[in-house]
Amino acid sequence: MSKIRVVIAKPGLDGHDRGAKVIARALRDAGMEVIYTGLRQTPLQIVSAAIQEDADVIGLSILSGAHNHICPEVMRLLKEKGLNDVLVVVGGIIPDLDVARLAEVGIDGVFRPGTPMQEIIEYISSHARSRTETV
């Protein structure tokens, strides 16, 4: 098995990147290959990064309340590009009402403040598409 490849992205105008950076490091320490996009990425830039990096997982960090716009757009673009097996997870301040909405567009992994890193690592490990070494 090769390493799980994760793109961690900060979409929207918000710059609070503590969560994104901490999770990026935790996933890397857990043996995953992590690419951090930096701040203020549009959905298209994020999906392009995922294609370029051959990512298995996209992690979106959103604290500003813009998730209802950003997440469906990322999912739509992934479908459009044929990347149906890329796992998308979201971390941030997400109201209860919106957790259900995100599930409707295909995002089940929503992690709110106080989630242990280990829980996120395990979720990603068990839900990311399986890869076999192709040499």
Place this chain on the structure above:
Amino acid sequence: MKTATPGVATGAERREKESLEPALEKGGERRSAFTTISGRPIDRLYTRESLAGWDPSRDLADPGQFPYTRGIHPSGYRGKLWTMRQFSGFGTPEETNLRYKHLLAAGGTGLSVAFDLPTLMGRDPDHELSLGEVGKCGVSIASLADMETLFQGISLADITTSMTINSPASMLFAMYLVVAEQQGADWRKISGTIQNDILKEFIAQKEYIYPPRPSMRLITDVFGFCADHVPKWNTISVSGYHIREAGATALQELAFTLRDGVEYVQFGVDAGMDVDQFVPRISFFFNAHSDFFEELAKYRAARKIWAHVMRDRFGAKDERSWKLRFHTQTAGVSLTAQQPYNNVVRTALQALSAVLGGTQSLHTNSLDEALALPTAEAATLALRTQQIIALESGVTNAVDPLGGSFFVEKLTLDMEEGALDYFETIDRMGGMVAAIENGFPQREIADSAYRFQQAVERKEKLIVGVNEFVEAEDRGVPTLYIDEAAAGRQIDRLRVLRRDRDNGRVRRALDDLKRAAEGTTNTMIPLIEATRAYATVGEMCDALREVWGEYEERPVI
């Protein structure tokens, strides 16, 4: 100082033999090491011996006396309580105006404006990057018209307002001044604060637009303008709050914030101003985190360091330049989504440390803020928390009631020493702007944030409801839900504004602004004219983007 004589047991040695060792034999301690939330080791007991070299007349002095370790007022809170200033803003200017009237009616004594992300980033509500963000994290203010609505029925001559705005601080300040003028308030008498602290944006919160050096120009322009026209305005609130929220330790918060303060003073001096002309209007903003005594020591050390730096490094003569005044907000990052009612208790303890540390104003967070922006009920309870501390607890009766505690004084000394070490490192790099360009404070903070998270994962640091006393059932609380209607209303309003205003006047004002940015005219002057012409925040910021470009950081994980 007494020195230990061979053969004669010191107090500490005697204590260990006679009482501690037997006690430890009966039962060990709960942990092998005790540390603060920042990871600083804490000894078992502090005594006079912990304070070797400490001189109360030099290190402590009376309240109101240099170096102000015990506070800047001789009578503490016996004269005037701190300002209870609750940070608030959401949706449209109308909705926020109603919340302000509610907070003032509930006994709030100052306003504090939270702007939405498009406003903070200098984008109009109809810009593509504003999609989904309008009115979400704060109130949407696109032009003078919105500012007029925000303060409808609130007399700016009678209250003080703090505005949390940084890159576009000059633009929003210009709008506030024009509204004050419309209400007939005298610029020379009104007071309030703009955050206007760009360095901590590069370091921590990342709401920057322009590169560091032109950003500093905007700030020194505000210093100069206010010295001449709005002398009671606090021109900057040098902020540690966001640095701490991003993961810094208490010491890093203290050191980076004060060193930012030094940088602003240096830039002001380099722009040709006399220190005593603008430094008395510089204020500070700290976090109140959960480690009670560490926080208390941080505030006390901050006053002492600033007094020395201003007097000894910059040669300030005016006592007002020596006195560090600060606002405090309890730690948003300490709030948990789990068992949210626990947040009321956390916030009360954090607020108490800020009060015992001598804060001039205070914001207490609401219990639901790990979930959403606060409901009116939660915001009221947060304000009541302050009122109970102020009126019932008795802690305001004596000035600096914890002063002289061996533990508190030792922590204060260590905070000072640690901060001065960071000052040396940053001075060697060529100052804070250079250190930021090197990514130094950003790396330090990212490392601390990760270390803390690891400590939580390993249960070396316990958080009730998160990694201890966890409940399976999520009881939840009612939360405020901000729908998308605000965005639609703000965009419609902008369309009407752009149609009805004198667009020739707007264009001329924006051209003048660009010329000022290219030259040396104070940028506040064309900004006030552009504001009067109803130019939008996005248009004013874009004019400067054309001249100065935009900053992009290299991300540091």
